[in-house]
Amino acid sequence: EPEVTQTPSHQVTQMGQEVILRCVPISNHLYFYWYRQILGQKVEFLVSFYNNEISEKSEIFDDQFSVERPDGSNFTLKIRSTKLEDSAMYFCASRGGQGIVYGYTFGSGTRLTVV
Amino acid sequence: EDKVVQSPLSLVVHEGDTVTLNCSYEVTNFRSLLWYKQEKKAPTFLFMLTSSGIEKKSGRLSSILDKKELFSILNITATQTGDSAVYLCAVEAGKNYGQNFVFGPGTRLSVLP
Incomplete structure (x- = not known):
């Protein structure tokens, strides 16, 4: 079964450092998303991406965050200067095009720990 | 503001019991409601519901949507x-296909032997 792959599975970084979280969505999917889940809390939407641009973003997704699809297969989330409160599990998800009726497929997540 | 509420937040049962998990929502331009199961890491897809009154079943799990009363239940x-x-309910809302899902807080189900 097709999978969304995320790397690394766990990253520890110092406050103020930049991190890049990587995702390889399912190959024929058109819509890509990043969500985060702070330990013990609900899943929160960060950003959606379609046709090589951001289609929607939440208030969490401020200027510190950026997304890219650099080579047609990877989908990355960059956090420019990490803060302690950025510690969370970050999930990438992808979804097929219009007319395909099924839900997201989530990646297995990257646990980001900012120290 | 779009909102998804789940109840109960936590439930402890014994093996063999039947459980009903609830999800209610208030969103603009409802498109679909999804149920996910989250164990250690990524949520895994269970059901997608778009029409009222049509039960979806998968083994011991079933779910139904009521778009008039704005809720869904997941039965196990x-x-x-x-x-x-943790069972997550998520609602897709908005004018454009592919917009984000709003997640509920989840119901943590513990099944004791």
């Missing part, structure tokens, strides 16, 4: 310890 019959997980 003959629960097993492997059903222990």
Whole structure:
């Protein structure tokens, strides 16, 4: 079964450092998303991406965050200067095009720990 | 503001029991409602519901949507310890296809042997 792959599975970084979280969505999917889940809390939407641009973003997704699809297969989330409160599990998800009726497929997540 | 509420937030049952998990929502331009099961890491897809009154079934799990009353239920019959997980309800809303889903807080189900 097709999978969304995320790397690394766990990253520890110092406050103020930049991190890049990587995702390889399912190959024929058109819509890509990043969500985060702070330990013990609900899943929160960060950003959606379609046709090589951001289609929607939440208030969490401020200027510190950026997304890219650099080579047609990877989908990355960059956090420019990490803060302690950025510690969370970050999930990438992808979804097929219009007319395909099924839900997201989530990646297995990257646990980001900012120290 | 779009909102998804789940109840109960936590539930402890014994193997063999039947459970009903609830999800209610208030969103603009409802498109679909999804149920996910989250164990250790990524949520895994269970059901997608778009029409009222049509029950979706997968083994011991079933779900139904009521778009008039703005809620959905997820039923699990003959629960097993492997059903222990957080069950997430997510609603897709908005004018454009592919917009984000709003997640509820989840129901943590613990099934005791």
